[in-house]
Amino acid sequence: MLDLSVIRQQGSFRVDVSMKTGAGVTALFGPSGSGKTSVINMVAGLARPDQGRIEVDGRVLFDSQQKVDIAPEHRRLGYVFQDGRLFPHLSVRANLNFGRDRVPESERKVEFDAVIDVLGIEHLLDRRPALLSGGEKQRVAIGRALLASPRILLMDEPLAALDANRKAELLPFIGALSKRFHIPIVYVSHSMDEVLSLADTLVLMDQGKMAAIGPTEDLLSRPELRPLTGRWEAGSVIRAKVEGHDKQEGMTRLRFAGGSLVMARNHLALGSTVRLRVHASDVAIALDHPGRVSVRNVLPAKVVSVRQVDPSLVDVILACGETQLWAQISGCAQADLDLKPGADVYAMVKALTIARGEVAETGET
């Protein structure tokens, strides 16, 4: 979908990124000033790379060698800005139609009514942007970009200016957009919560460079990438499907590649796909099946790697089927168990340690 390789010098800061992204949501994650916004500005044509090449859906948008530089208005990309940027002199309806009116009728892939419906903005149509709340503004901005039937939707921290409640309200919308309208999304963020609930693919950015790219679950579960994934606590991210809720026991059962997990009962939709985070310090390891134990999740696993972080802390990566699980045990526990790669063990995760806030619906069913 998006294939780029660009270099741009901005003062003393250098952006040098090459990447390919696919369908679904790709998150560009990194601290402020890591060059995330510069990258999507170059894709949109709002900033010009010093050299390189940008291709979207096989169409060359920029190529410094062949001297191709398509103007932003001809790139057909949607851009949702952090600050919304609705036109204050136009009504919400006119804002929404601003891009749509400039797309030939035969190329309009996105239905006006469908967007209004998904974003729940019908009652706002005749208002002026000045009278909208922050969350409403962002919805209209998303709708406006979508209605231009873009080949890719670029989103630059669209939720950063919103409070936690509005954020939680809008996140599921964005997750559903890519699937509903079949438009790949490139999502810039410095919030791991957002990445966790939205991104299929994760691109870690560091000082203008791409540090890693891969499925979100993989990257977040790799100990060596920890400095980049941020102040986020060590742990693995598992993609799972909601299999059932047990009212009596107050439990929700989830199935993932490699077994099933139970957690405290929640309101996730049955059959929906979720990402959940298991903190490394919440995973215990037993050499033998513990038998009768309060821990609800006892998963057969194989040791993949063992790494002594410091005298008191050992990182152990386990494989439960295809899923990797990251465990942290104490130095003396390792001295006692003497774990080695290839050993068969049992990973134990207390149901209550899988916190509700760390389970996010991905919008897939």
Add this chain to the structure above:
Amino acid sequence: MFILTDLEIEALYLSLLVSGWAVVGSLPLGIGCAWLLARRDFPGKSLVDGLIHLPLVLPPVVVGYFLLVLMGRRGVIGSALYDWFGISVAFTWKGAAIASAVIAFPLMVRAIRLSLEGVDRGLEQAARTLGCGPFATFFTVTLPLVMPGILTGVILAFARSLSEFGATITFVSNIPGETRTLPIALYALTQIPGEDAAALRLCIISVVVAFVALMASEILSRRVQARLKG
């Protein structure tokens, strides 16, 4: 009852005609200059800026004299205009409009430029990503957003034109029915002994015209502001 005499009607009509054309005629150029000064960097920018603002600080008589030299029948521009198009602006109401326009131009440019500098460039970028070219973006986004500034500029320029005296009388003189606007008619009356009452009437007319113009601008700009704020 305050009934206007023919002479007063003539002076009032000329004043409105001259000021109206001065503003309307110079507005596109004013927007262009404001845009250039607000958005572009080019060699000699401060010189252009200074030239545009010169009439603000020069005595109007100097401006009028320059215009006479340049655009009079024998002036560089004036003779070219006459030779090529058969147009002569010297000693006509068109010349008065040009004099007013030049004098009022810096006020207009200043107001529009300030407003342009306040426009969020991000909105223009947003328009571009939505498939709107630079030209269309200017007319659909930038221009509506600087409307309050344009309105202010137009009103200021119109008011300044109404009160224009020095440059006008120097450039196009005092010709009844052609260049005798309200201020010039008033000046002429004050030169004649015993015409105090007539002069006072012209004063009152001037005050009323100025007042109506200001009120209208206030109402208009409030409407425009309200539209932008929702």
